[in-house]
Amino acid sequence: MSTQEYPGTFVTLEGPEGAGKTTQVKLLSKQLTKLGVPHVVTRDPGGTPLGKQVRRILLTPGINVAPMTELLLYQADRAQHVAEVIKPALEEGKLVLCDRFIDSSIAYQGYGRNIDMKLIKDLNELSTGGLRPVLTILFDIQSEDGLSRLHPGGHDRIEREALDFHKRVRKGYLELAQLEPERWRILDAAKPLTTVQGEFTKILADKLGSKHMLNAIE
Ligand code: T5A
Secondary structure (H helix, E strand, O other), X not given: OEHHHOOOEEEEEEOOOOOOHHHHHHHHHHHHHHHOOOEEEEEOOOOOHHHHHHHHHHHOOOOOOOHHHHHHHHHHHHHHHHHHHHHHHHHOOOEEXXXXXXXXXXXXXXXXXXXXXXXXXXHHHHHHOOOEOOEEEEEEOOHHHHHHOXXXXXXXXXXXXXXXXXXXXXXXXXXXXXXXXXXXXXXXXOOOHHHHHHHHHHHHHHHHOOHHHHHHOO
């Protein structure tokens, strides 16, 4: 089911490590709150109490997680997240801004881990009941530059993967965006924070117009 069938609007943010999605969505949320726009900021994995526990398992360094186990844990988190947070908010007419979603599984477990793409897409379909974002913004940055923004020594299990893995993830995102240009917008996340902030709000206003007062954000 696409978000067009709900009164709310579903937007996802994607990108390689350290691209600045979390920073930007927090800034945007402050502006939306000031304007009184009903919205939900959430993240995949970890958007529910169950998901927080799954997230800990997935990201703790030193735990041995086989690629298929990893894929299934992300999908289990997602099924709960859609049922408990995303669908109810969309039914209430809210703007839902989700930090990572189905495309992270394709980029990380597909391009990164080389798991069969069709299997991942089928599992994405199963865990979301077919729910798809109306807009996905790719915060694009060279892998080295994104990784260099992260706190030294504080890297989680995925961030600690080899540079080649992260490069495959980035390449994957760029391919996904090319395959579905009507849904994706690419943003140069290497630019200074305020420049990225301006481009982010412009993309939202251009694509979604006055819905959720997105054209009123400065
Ligand atoms: N994953 C996830 C999968 O493998 N499969 C899946 O299906 C899903 C859903 C999630 C991990 O799980 C993987 C992907 C991830 O590896 P996470 O902690 O949620 O883990 O990972 P991220 O989404 O990557 O979250 P981060 O918060 O680490 O990265 P962000 O959101 O891209 O970056 P942000 O905003 O935290 O910024 C990073 C640093 O850069 C600075 C910030 O101040 C911060 O210090 N910064 C800038 N610096 C300079 N210029 C700018 N423009 C800047 N913008 C931010």
